[in-house]
Amino acid sequence: MLHKIIVIFSVINGCIHLSSSSKWHYQCTEGFCRKTLTTENTTSLLSFAECNLLCLNHAGVWPMPTGSISVANLTEINIQKFSFTTNQDTNISNSVEKAFHIFTSEIKSLVGCSAVLQAKNSNLASVQINFQITDQSTKDIGLGTVETYTIETSSGNIINVTIRAKTFFGARHGLETLSQLVIYDDLRGRVLFPANISVADGPVYGWRGIMLDTARNYVTPKAIKRTLKAMAASKLNTFHWHLTDTSSFPYVSKSHPELAEYGAYSPNKVYTDATVRDIIEYARVRGIRVVPELDAPAHVGEGWQSTGVTTCFDWTPWDKYCVEPPCGQFDPSREQLYDILEDLYGDMLDQFGTNVFHMGGDEINLACWKATANLTNWMVSEKGWDLEAASFLTKVWPYFQSNAAKRLHKKAGKNVPIILWSSDLTNQENVTDILPPSDYIIQVWSSGSDSSIRTLLNKNYSIILSNSDALYLDCGFAGWVTSGNNWCSPYKGWQTIYDNKPINIAVNKSNQVLGGETALWTEEAGTSSLDSRLWPRSAAFAETLWTEPATDWSEAEERMLLHRDRLVRLGIEADEIQPEWCFRNQQTCPILGKFNN
Numbered sequence: 217m218l219h220k221i222i223v224i225f226s227v228i229n230g231c232i233h234l235s236s237s238s239k240w241h242y243q244c245t246e247g248f249c250r251k252t253l254t255t256e257n258t259t260s261l262l263s264f265a266e267c268n269l270l271c272l273n274h275a276g277v278w279p280m281p282t283g284s285i286s287v288a289n290l291t292e293i294n295i296q297k298f299s300f301t302t303n304q305d306t307n308i309s310n311s312v313e314k315a316f317h318i319f320t321s322e323i324k325s326l327v328g329c330s331a332v333l334q335a336k337n338s339n340l341a342s343v344q345i346n347f348q349i350t351d352q353s354t355k356d357i358g359l360g361t362v363e364t365y366t367i368e369t370s371s372g373n374i375i376n377v378t379i380r381a382k383t384f385f386g387a388r389h390g391l392e393t394l395s396q397l398v399i400y401d402d403l404r405g406r407v408l409f410p411a412n413i414s415v416a417d418g419p420v421y422g423w424r425g426i427m428l429d430t431a432r433n434y435v436t437p438k439a440i441k442r443t444l445k446a447m448a449a450s451k452l453n454t455f456h457w458h459l460t461d462t463s464s465f466p467y468v469s470k471s472h473p474e475l476a477e478y479g480a481y482s483p484n485k486v487y488t489d490a491t492v493r494d495i496i497e498y499a500r501v502r503g504i505r506v507v508p509e510l511d512a513p514a515h516v517g518e519g520w521q522s523t524g525v526t527t528c529f530d531w532t533p534w535d536k537y538c539v540e541p542p543c544g545q546f547d548p549s550r551e552q553l554y555d556i557l558e559d560l561y562g563d564m565l566d567q568f569g570t571n572v573f574h575m576g577g578d579e580i581n582l583a584c585w586k587a588t589a590n591l592t593n594w595m596v597s598e599k600g601w602d603l604e605a606a607s608f609l610t611k612v613w614p615y616f617q618s619n620a621a622k623r624l625h626k627k628a629g630k631n632v633p634i635i636l637w638s639s640d641l642t643n644q645e646n647v648t649d650i651l652p653p654s655d656y657i658i659q660v661w662s663s664g665s666d667s668s669i670r671t672l673l674n675k676n677y678s679i680i681l682s683n684s685d686a687l688y689l690d691c692g693f694a695g696w697v698t699s700g701n702n703w704c705s706p707y708k709g710w711q712t713i714y715d716n717k718p719i720n721i722a723v724n725k726s727n728q729v730l731g732g733e734t735a736l737w738t739e740e741a742g743t744s745s746l747d748s749r750l751w752p753r754s755a756a757f758a759e760t761l762w763t764e765p766a767t768d769w770s771e772a773e774e775r776m777l778l779h780r781d782r783l784v785r786l787g788i789e790a791d792e793i794q795p796e797w798c799f800r801n802q803q804t805c806p807i808l809g810k811f812n813n
């Protein structure tokens with residue numbers, strides 16, 4: 217009994233200690249917060265958080281709203297007294313309720329434990345949030361889902377906030393913006409919220425994502441959820457899940473459980489049906505669609521041992537047959553292959569829905585196929601094709617892709633749009649005969665200046681940008697099959713990522729850019745390093761895709777640091793990007809005029 221009391225007391229004590237006095241306050245000067253010594257003559261005492269909210273551009277909100285934002289009349293509120301109403305009594309009220317509960321729990325993390333203690337004072341203002349959502353039928357994010365929202369307040373004895381949006385997903389973004397406007401004044405120990413808010417906002421691009429590889433190294437569901445939480449805080453809406461690869465098959469398929477039995481690193485390094493569905497719902501109520509990728513016909517191996525449809529698996533020397541060990545590709549001549557794929561597509565479509573599907577399709581190695589006697593025999597004797605490189609590229613690969621796509625569409629009962637990585641297939645002269653632009657979206661991973669991007673745009677493809685010269689988060693670490701650094705070094709800093717604008721890459725054709733994704737391949741990453749690889753760099757790209765600001769990263773620096781700090785308060789181990797001194801002494805660290813090199 218006594219022990220328990222001591223524990224509670226020490227927690228309370230810790231909170232009181234956090235709000236102990238400081239010799240410093242902040243003053244807003246020319247749009248930045250200046251750390252200032254507090255004297256007997258100081259008349260206006262702003263805490264750092266208050267100053268950031270009132271002084272920084274766009275109220276410090278990340279990503280920067282595309283429309284106007286104004287906040288005024290900071291009022292002390294009781295953080296326990298948030299409530300909501302909705303015009304919905306049908307389809308989506310459950311989603312709204314879940315999003316509201318996430319909001320109230322996250323603002324408590326954001327303001328810290330001292331704020332929660334302060335709520336004992338019940339005379340403080342309460343906040344009511346009214347949701348006005350006009351489209352009740354949109355339950356998942358599709359390619360055209362409207363995500364815009366507005367926020368207005370009306371005065372009265374409570375702070376009455378109205379969020380208007382077409383869809384639940386727009387309204388949820390409104391909540392995310394509100395959560396950034398609830399602040400803790402650590403000079404006086406109070407929670408503040410603007411009683412007067414006006415925001416109009418909506419994204420430039422509808423596809424704003426992160427690609428995570430969970431096959432090179434396993435990533436725990438808990439770490440995936442942390443990723444989704446940080447994505448929601450940054451208004452990213454697409455979690456592209458690279459579920460399987462040559463080195464492991466952690467996905468537990470309902471129709472072919474043997475693939476994970478053979479292919480998972482261990483019996484507990486798997487994603488079961490229950491786990492997958494839990495992650496999808498966790499993401500959905502945070503405004504995120506989960507897009508599965510079943511990469512083929514390369515990047516397969518472990519798991520498929522009992523099926524007999526692969527070739528080159530674990531062949532040596534590996535560098536003759538693939539780009540990294542272990543090697544492995546499908547043998548497209550095997551009819552049974554398409555039956556298994558159809559089953560797998562069925563399992564995935566049932567869980568992930570039929571809005572869009574990622575079929576991978578990168579890095580076919582021709583030497584592997586050429587060395588596969590069953591395939592070459594079939595090509596010559598059954599198809600009458602020669603064994604020149606062109607036959608593999610323009611006949612065998614398209615044969616695989618069109619058969620696989622047929623099975624996907626059959627299972628989906630409709631022409632679900634297919635995403636493929638850019639490759640030697642998508643670079644072919646007559647690619648539109650093989651991959652009709654009405655059915656296929658190309659995810660580009662070449663460098664942003666590669667001419668193949670313009671060629672694809674001219675052929676009328678919609679594209680998703682993951683250009684490796686800016687958006688590959690695995691670059692800049694040690695080589696793992698050689699000494700020295702890895703292939704796409706150097707490390708891509710948040711500034712490079714922020715300035716990677718679709719409008720500059722797809723000049724005059726950015727309307728064909730659906731958006732983009734940062735990509736984390738996990739040869740040298742996984743559960744332990746996940747947060748610091750992804751954050752805050754993915755948040756930098758989130759603003760580029762949401763707002764596509766006309767200015768460069770230097771205009772965003774203070775808000776970036778503030779957002780990184782927010783992510784940390786939410787429990788994300790976001791990487792440090794500057795000494796905290798720079799965060800607290802705004803505009804003193806950049807070498808003005810020199811940082812555009």
Ligand SMILES: *[C@@H]1O[C@H](CO)[C@@H](O)[C@H](O)[C@H]1NC(C)=O
Pocket residue numbers: 255256257
């Ligand atoms: C406060 O203001 C008074 C009157 O102007 C001045 O004499 C005094 O030096 C100031 N104190 C400080 C610490 O600046």
Ligand SMILES: *[C@@H]1O[C@H](CO)[C@@H](O)[C@H](O)[C@H]1NC(C)=O
Pocket residue numbers: 306307351352353
């Ligand atoms: C609720 O959802 C169903 C199925 O998606 C749809 O048919 C119906 O119109 C929706 N109801 C309202 C009020 O929008």
Ligand SMILES: *[C@@H]1O[C@H](CO)[C@@H](O)[C@H](O)[C@H]1NC(C)=O
Pocket residue numbers: 344346370372374376377378
């Ligand atoms: C809050 O604002 C909404 C929309 O303006 C209005 O319908 C509602 O009556 C207001 N509620 C209170 C308690 O003022």
Ligand SMILES: *[C@@H]1O[C@H](CO)[C@@H](O)[C@H](O)[C@H]1NC(C)=O
Pocket residue numbers: 289291341371372373374375411412
């Ligand atoms: C600020 O908001 C509070 C709470 O809604 C309200 O009571 C007060 O009148 C407002 N002050 C101004 C100057 O608008």
Ligand SMILES: *[C@@H]1O[C@H](CO)[C@@H](O)[C@H](O)[C@H]1NC(C)=O
Pocket residue numbers: 286288289370371412413
């Ligand atoms: C809110 O702020 C706007 C713009 O600053 C102002 O016009 C309006 O009167 C304010 N409303 C309230 C209720 O304070």
Ligand SMILES: *[C@@H]1O[C@H](CO)[C@@H](O)[C@H](O)[C@H]1NC(C)=O
Pocket residue numbers: 524588589590
């Ligand atoms: C070719 O296919 C046959 C029949 O499935 C199989 O027995 C044989 O091992 C395969 N040969 C090679 C080289 O893969």
Ligand SMILES: *[C@@H]1O[C@H](CO)[C@@H](O)[C@H](O)[C@H]1NC(C)=O
Pocket residue numbers: 610645646
């Ligand atoms: C592309 O198609 C055109 C017209 O059908 C044909 O003349 C050309 O040879 C094809 N190119 C290749 C590389 O197959």
Ligand SMILES: *[C@@H]1O[C@H](CO)[C@@H](O)[C@H](O)[C@H]1NC(C)=O
Pocket residue numbers: 653654676
């Ligand atoms: C290009 O794609 C758009 C959207 O898919 C379509 O409406 C248009 O007809 C296409 N144009 C050509 C020339 O294929």
Ligand SMILES: *[C@@H]1O[C@H](CO)[C@@H](O)[C@H](O)[C@H]1NC(C)=O
Pocket residue numbers: 723724
């Ligand atoms: C983009 O459009 C402008 C104005 O029409 C034109 O001058 C420019 O050459 C175009 N650039 C490209 C790369 O198409």
